[in-house]
Amino acid sequence: MPGSRRLAATADLTLGPVVAVAVAVFGTALAERLPIPAGSNVALALTASGGAVVAALLAAAVWTARPVIAVPLTWAGLAAIPAVPLSLFLANTPHYLFGVSGDQQFRVQFLTRFADSARLADFAYADLPPYYPAAWFWVGGRAAALAGVDAWEFHKVFSIATLAVTAVLAYALWALVTTRRRALGAAVATTLAGLATLAAYTPYSWLTGALVPPLAVLGLRLVRRTGSWLRTAVLVGLVLGLAAVTHTQILIFAGFVLTVLAADGLLTRWTRPVPLLVTVGVVLAAALPLTLVHWLPYLLASAGEPTYSAGQHFLAESGSRWPLPMLEATALGGLCLAGTVWIVARFGRSTVARALGVTVACGYAWYLLSTLALTAGTTLLAFRIEPVIAAALASGAVGAAAEVVHRFRTNVPGSDGGAGRPTPTPDPRARPRGERDRRRNPTAAVVTVLAAVAVVAQVQTVPETYEWAGAAQDYRPDGTKPDGSRDPGDANAWLGELRATIDGLTGRAPREVVVASANQTLLTYTPYFSWQASSAQYANPLANYPARTDELRRWTTAAGPAQLLGALEGSPARAPSVFVFSRTPDGLLQLPTTEDRFPDPDSGAPAATFAPQLFDDPAWQRRDVGPYAVLVRVPGPPVP
Known part of the structure; x- marks a missing residue:
């Protein structure tokens, strides 16, 4: 990896999340101060217009030639995709989605545990190490304590900030395997897919679930020993370690995808057993330290003890049917349809298409295995994999768009590389070539406009998508509702x-x-x-x-x-x-x-x-x- 790319990757992984958190905090604080009457369409209007502003911000990042401007715009624009609609949607409640009901009850309880003490403990039971991965809750609880905010109230801004950071991290990983503009497109597609498939309800799962598609591309490059092999292996291991301490199912699914890619490498003779084993060893060594932080106390405590696990005894409606987002009449459906076509068409010739195709295939295999698991009285919680499938398919649409732009540039007379005239000698005083290509290629402008429309279309559906989990009016710890009322009959x-x-x-x-x-x-x-x-x-x-x-x-x-x-x-x-x-x-x-x-x-x-x-x-x-x-x-x- 050249020095400039290494520096850019470091900035994406360090400064990018900081900018994302700032955007989420500012957006949440601003939304809470806006006069948005409950039950009105004001929030919807602001969401739609906010989506247009976000789309314009991202378009500016694409068309700006100076990286010192384009990169911060990219981080801020990506962070704003989830932060803007969710902050406006929840403007009339101090709670996050669904308040403290359902799954959110134990999540807020976990945050409350670590806001009170940094000691690693189960959210409910005394004297037991946690079983449910605790890293996200520990960080949130300690941040709430540091900020002096009650954990239940901090849950909202922390969840929105997590989604914002996830969008930037997805971009950072995609930028390692493709051009930065295509990485931006893939990160936008991934974030929209997450919002549309209810990933916002479980932000700590999406934190690593959104990274599975680019992780699969990195994994395929590892199998084929292309690029910076050692650094890539360590990065893949660190992402797996992060999954191990935030959401076990994503860890297992990501491991499943990487295993299939490894088997594919052996079958197609892109790799041999010994180099592959060395690669696996490096990945596991990088993943192990983080993994042990959470799992070692539990494994030691469970040795020889009776246990009873019912965590997978749940069959959601969305986990009972296979997701087919490419057939939906939505902006995301269009992206997934284009991505499906491109992945199938380029599966044998593109590393990215192959990795995305394997990810999608593994997702559907997970649904099948989850159905088979019913015979054993359990499931594999397949509905958690739906956002990953949608993200992989939507990311494929970026490859399709890039190919359309490339074909226009190379085949249409008068464009760079076409048959109309020879390419002139570069003028060192002229604009950078990438900027000249975009300005002289109307197809790139058309793609940008269509992408912006997709952003607006999908962002403004957030209130409808999350209506079931909307502005919760749950009682606060003092026994009053957010509006200050109290009914002794409750x-x-x-x-x-x-x-x-x-x-x-x-x-x-x-x-x-x-x-x-x-x-x-x-x-x-x-x-x-x-x-x-x-x-x-x-x-x-x-x-x-x-x-x-x-x-x-x-x-x-x-x-x-x-x-x-x-x-x-x-x-x-x-x-x-x-x-x-x-x-x-x-x-x-x-x-x-x-x-x-x-x-x-x-x-x-x-x-x-x-x-x-x-x-x-x-x-x-x-x-x-x-x-x-x-x-x-x-x-x-x-x-x-």
């Missing part, structure tokens, strides 16, 4: 009183308390440890979710207060010192339970019902808070 209106009661009775920091709660939102906003995660799909396998539920139910059968205290003392896991029960009309105390019945979507189960007499002991203090009864064991054993 369970979460008592969040502030619940925390004040628990903290007052225990006299301990929240991180030193284990709570069994009928209100999971309380555990999302406050860094208490939980006796049980809200569902088996989120639970750490080391917690053995079914066994904990069974133990909770056994406590309900205690003959009296002394037997209940004895059962709590004898619990193999740290027992709760605080219970937050729902009160029934007849005075009984209840905790909800769930069961893993995959593939049955019904996870409901009978509540664990306690007689209030079980807590008639000086060891317990009771306070009723709204619909809840708070039972605190005093003094309760603290979490170390």
Whole structure:
């Protein structure tokens, strides 16, 4: 790699993310200050116009000949593609998409854990190392603590900033395997594909999922030993290491793609076993340090211990049918259709087309394998791969556009390289050749305009795409809604009183308390440890979710207060010192339970019902808070 390209790559990977974060923070802050009436079309109008501004910014980056101007414009434009529509869409809520409901509940809980302490810990369970990759949550939690912002509120800007950084990183990797202008096009296509396929709902998955297509091109070059072999191997390993600590499924899928490319290299005799093994060794060595940071504590703790994993016991509708974005009547559909044609046509002659084709083929193979896995009572969560498939196909459209421009330039009389006249001798005082080519080639202008239209078209669909997860009006930790209202009839209106009661009775920091709660939102906003995660799909396998539920139910059968205290003392896991029960009309105390019945979507189960007499002991203090009864064991054993 020449020195200038090495310097540019370094800037893309270091300064680019900084610019992206700045764009996301500025965009979010500006959107929150704009007068956007809730329920009006003002946000949609601003989103559409904002998309046009972003498209103009990117077009300026393409047509500007001076790198010192073009490169920052590229970073800022790419970051603005997700930052502008999402900031405007969420302008009337302090929450991110879907608030603290569904999957966001455990994500905010994870951020809250690390905003409270830098110690590597599970988001829910005391005394357990995390199973779900924690790097994104750790960085977000520590950044929230540094900024002095509550984790639940920081979730929005951190997620948008992650999407902005991802767009720049995708560009950085693409710039290593193609020209910078084509890299910009591929990064734009990738980012639009991510927005259209709901990747914004899981930004830490998209952080490395968006990198799989260019990573596949780098992998194919590794197999063929082209370019800077050692640096490429190390970079591929670092990306895999990043996936290992942010999203395990993307790591496995990326490994699957690279394995298929390696097998392809052996079958086509582009490589031999020994050089290939050396390459694999370098990649694994580069990936291992990051991987071990997260996984070594879990692997050591799980040695010889019973585990129960239900994380893949989920079959989403989008994971039940194969994604065919190339058949959709949208801007992204047009990109994917063009990309499909180009990938198929150039599969045998272009390294990029071959790598993208293998990525797409592996994506569909993943869907097939996920369907087959149903026979074993599990899935491969195929819906997580849909954004990667769309990104690979959309990136192929850049190759198609570049080929159209090239053919026009070489075949049309009067253009450079055509038959109309010989190419004149370069004038050193003239404009750079690339700029002269673009200005004299109307096809390049047409492609630029069409690309800008695609950006505007796709950006302005964000409010419709994410309508289901839009401006959440969930209660805040103090028990009020974003507009300041509070309905005592809502369970979460008592969040502030619940925390004040628990903290007052225990006299301990929240991180030193284990709570069994009928209100999971309380555990999302406050860094208490939980006796049980809200569902088996989120639970750490080391917690053995079914066994904990069974133990909770056994406590309900205690003959009296002394037997209940004895059962709590004898619990193999740290027992709760605080219970937050729902009160029934007849005075009984209840905790909800769930069961893993995959593939049955019904996870409901009978509540664990306690007689209030079980807590008639000086060891317990009771306070009723709204619909809840708070039972605190005093003094309760603290979490170390």
